[in-house]
Amino acid sequence: MSFSGKVKDELIGKMPPSRHCQLAELAGLFHSCGQIGVSAEGTVSVGFSTEKEPIVRKGFTLLKKTFNIVGEFNEKEASFMEFLTKIGNPEEPVNPLLIKNSCCQRAFLRGFFLGCGSVSDPAKTYHLEFVCPGEEPAAQVVALLKDFDIDAKTTERRKSVVVYVKEGESIVELFGVMEATGALMEMENARILKEVNNTVNRRVNCEMSNIRKIVGASSRQVEDIKYIRDNYGLEKLPESLRQMAAVRIENPESPLGELGELLDPPVGKSGVNHRLRRLGEMADRLRETGSI
Numbered sequence: 001m002s003f004s005g006k007v008k009d010e011l012i013g014k015m016p017p018s019r020h021c022q023l024a025e026l027a028g029l030f031h032s033c034g035q036i037g038v039s040a041e042g043t044v045s046v047g048f049s050t051e052k053e054p055i056v057r058k059g060f061t062l063l064k065k066t067f068n069i070v071g072e073f074n075e076k077e078a079s080f081m082e083f084l085t086k087i088g089n090p091e092e093p094v095n096p097l098l099i100k101n102s103c104c105q106r107a108f109l110r111g112f113f114l115g116c117g118s119v120s121d122p123a124k125t126y127h128l129e130f131v132c133p134g135e136e137p138a139a140q141v142v143a144l145l146k147d148f149d150i151d152a153k154t155t156e157r158r159k160s161v162v163v164y165v166k167e168g169e170s171i172v173e174l175f176g177v178m179e180a181t182g183a184l185m186e187m188e189n190a191r192i193l194k195e196v197n198n199t200v201n202r203r204v205n206c207e208m209s210n211i212r213k214i215v216g217a218s219s220r221q222v223e224d225i226k227y228i229r230d231n232y233g234l235e236k237l238p239e240s241l242r243q244m245a246a247v248r249i250e251n252p253e254s255p256l257g258e259l260g261e262l263l264d265p266p267v268g269k270s271g272v273n274h275r276l277r278r279l280g281e282m283a284d285r286l287r288e289t290g291s292i
């Protein structure tokens with residue numbers, strides 16, 4: 001199952017205990033994917049347009065709990081009139097009175113996410129969005145998120161206005177607001193894993209570039225020493241340089257510190273550096289003038 005599907009399953013399982021929160025969640029669901037249909041005989045039906053069956057079931061459970069209606073009824077029925085007055089037209093922003101309390105705002109966002117939200121797998125990318133039915137509902141959600149310190153942006157896509165959140169931290173925050181604890185934990189784990197991987201990658205890259213530097217310098221040194229050996233003769237060099245040349249050729253990949261320990265008597269890194277540089281200069285001179 002997709003990460004988005006898992007988050008929704010978790011939210012479907014949450015039923016707010018108080019009526020005010022149930023109304024708010026129903027409003028969130030209805031204003032994101034609700035539908036009202038009237039048949040020729042005057043029968044009105046209320047529905048939820050989503051491909052996830054458990055979301056539709058949750059919508060009907062909320063309708064039953066709050067208005068004691070079961071989806072299809074006569075348009076003149078009192079319960080339907082009450083429903084319409086309270087919850088409002090699905091394409092319009094929700095009545096601010098319904099989302100006055102913080103508990104109700106959370107419930108509303110939960111319903112709204114179930115109706116038109118989705119979130120990417122955090123192992124791949126951080127992206128959560130609500131595909132809103134219009135500009136006003138989108139602005140309302142952005143303002144609501146802002147109250148919870150969550151920065152959301154909007155963009156137009158075909159006939160919808162998309163509200164999206166791209167920061168990993170903000171998505172975690174929003175899961176907390178919607179009380180999706182399982183999703184929050186999974187997202188945090190993915191973020192930690194990503195951070196660790198990035199650090200390891202950076203360290204490996206850094207070490208690789210150091211190794212490349214060492215190998216680059218050493219292959220030049222070995223080349224110089226071989227040039228001297230073949231065109232002049234190592235035995236004619238002073239003892240300290242002759243020894244240095246032999247140790248370098250035998251240990252082409254060792255760092256300078258290690259080379260110094262192989263000399264007799266041992267010398268430090270800067271001593272090794274100095275001798276290798278002298279060998280390099282000799283090779284250059286030999287190439288240019290034919291003698292050292």
Ligand SMILES: [Zn+2]
Nearest residue numbers: 020021103104
């Ligand atoms: Zn409430």
